[in-house]
Amino acid sequence: MNLDKYLPLTETTYYILIALIEPGHGYYIMQKVEELSSGKVRIAAGTMYGAIDNLLKQGLIQSVPGEDKRRKVYQISKEGRKVLELEISRLRNLVKIADNNELKGAN
Amino acid sequence: MDGSRNIKKYKFFFLDIQKEEKWILSIIRQGYRLASVRTGTGRYDFVPCHFMDFEPVIKIDFRTFRKSDEFENYIALFEDSGWNHVSGTKTGGAQYFEKARATASEDIFSDKASRAERYKRIANMWLGLFCVYLPLSAVFSKNGLYNFNTFINWKELYLTPGLWEMTGIRFWRAFLFETPFAFGRGFSGFLFFLIVIFYVFFGIKALYWYYKEKK
Numbered sequence: 001m002n003l004d005k006y007l008p009l010t011e012t013t014y015y016i017l018i019a020l021i022e023p024g025h026g027y028y029i030m031q032k033v034e035e036l037s038s039g040k041v042r043i044a045a046g047t048m049y050g051a052i053d054n055l056l057k058q059g060l061i062q063s064v065p066g067e068d069k070r071r072k073v074y075q076i077s078k079e080g081r082k083v084l085e086l087e088i089s090r091l092r093n094l095v096k097i098a099d100n101n102e103l104k105g106a107n
Numbered sequence: 108m109d110g111s112r113n114i115k116k117y118k119f120f121f122l123d124i125q126k127e128e129k130w131i132l133s134i135i136r137q138g139y140r141l142a143s144v145r146t147g148t149g150r151y152d153f154v155p156c157h158f159m160d161f162e163p164v165i166k167i168d169f170r171t172f173r174k175s176d177e178f179e180n181y182i183a184l185f186e187d188s189g190w191n192h193v194s195g196t197k198t199g200g201a202q203y204f205e206k207a208r209a210t211a212s213e214d215i216f217s218d219k220a221s222r223a224e225r226y227k228r229i230a231n232m233w234l235g236l237f238c239v240y241l242p243l244s245a246v247f248s249k250n251g252l253y254n255f256n257t258f259i260n261w262k263e264l265y266l267t268p269g270l271w272e273m274t275g276i277r278f279w280r281a282f283l284f285e286t287p288f289a290f291g292r293g294f295s296g297f298l299f300f301l302i303v304i305f306y307v308f309f310g311i312k313a314l315y316w317y318y319k320e321k322k
Contacts, residue, residue, distance in 0.1 A: 012218070026180075027187035045188040045204075046168050046215035049181055050224055069176075070183045 003079060006058065009087045012051055015041055016061075017084045023064050023075040026052060055080070111155055114139065119149040122229060122313055124167050131165045141165050144194040146201050161209040165193065168202045168215060169225045171232070190215055200232060219321065226317035233310035240303045247296050257293040264289035 009017070012033075019032035030048055033041050043051070052074060055061040060080035066073030076084070116134070120127040131141055131151070139153035140163050156163060172178040175197060182192045185204055189211025195202035204215055216222040257264065262271065266289075267281050 026184035030188060042212060042217060044212040044215050044217035045185045045190055046166075047217045047221040048188075049170075049184055050221045070179050071187075072177075072180045 003083050003086060006060070006083045007087055007090060009083070011041065012043060012047070013055070013060075014084075014087065015043075016051055016055065017076055017080055020061055020074055020076040020080070023066075023073050025066065025068065025071040025073050027071070029074070113142075113155070114153045116151045116153070117149050118151065122226075122309065122316060124169075124225065128165060128167055132162075135163060135165065141193050141203060141205060144201070144203055146199060161206070164206045164213075166190070166204050166206075166215040167225075168204065169200050169228050170202055171200050171228075172197045185215070188212065200229070223317050223320035226313045226320060230310050230313035230317060233306050233313060237303060237306040237310055240299075240306065244300055244303050247299060261289075261293060264293040 015033040015036060016029055018036060019029045022032075024032065026045075026048055029052075030043055030045070033043055052061070056063065056074075059077055060083055061074045062077045064073050064075045114134075118130065120130070134151075134153055135141065135156070138156055140156040142152040142154045144151050170181065172181065178197045181202075185192060186207075189206065189208035190204040191207040193203040193205045214222075265271075265282070265285050267285055270278070270281055270285070273281060
């Protein structure tokens, strides 16, 4: 499977994949993303549900058994991890390019 | 309206979700809460609302579900984040949510793309219906259900013997009695075709909204 087609990830997708390294339900993801981004990224319920739906279809996350009957629990899949790793190395590379050039220490 | 009695209103919005949300809000601001919506008949029920320290905004999503537990999971996510499901069924599509906590987000969508996706799902529904009914209407056409001559020779749709020779009250009684049947005989095919055209019209209109909102 060609995982490059998922790159670059949107900010929302990136945060959701990071949050789902630990399994959790939809609302857990919303809270986790807010915490990870120090309150900067707040995903609303409708947007969150759509994002989960898309990620499930793409196979980047999967549904795992949970205790609560009403709330489904999700976790990042093998492919999801690979995509996340690809994205992180892409971002590292971009930052490195900036560091090797004039921008180093600009701020 | 003095905000002390239940009220019901009938209105159709034909896909304009923003207009619908604004209209609901305009009623809510007169001291009501939305109790239920029946999309089939365009009926909205409102109940008086008191003692709330914030405005109980209504936001509309559009989604259908195959399984009940997925529908429950969807509703639970909204409830957890402070939005109560007011109206909407598993397969009906339109889902109405009421803000239930002062600290809940302003909207049920936090970006433009996902807000626009609603219209894509609506378009998929109508265009799906169109794709199902189009072959059927082609079969009808082959069987001669759309015979444009019926518009000219409409008298032939009446089968009562000697109808056109009758006079006075006798004629009108027989004529009016048979009219619904004659109409069904001659134009049910066209009516069906009209419905199929409506499906594609709604589908295209929803797609138009989708691209407009996505921008």
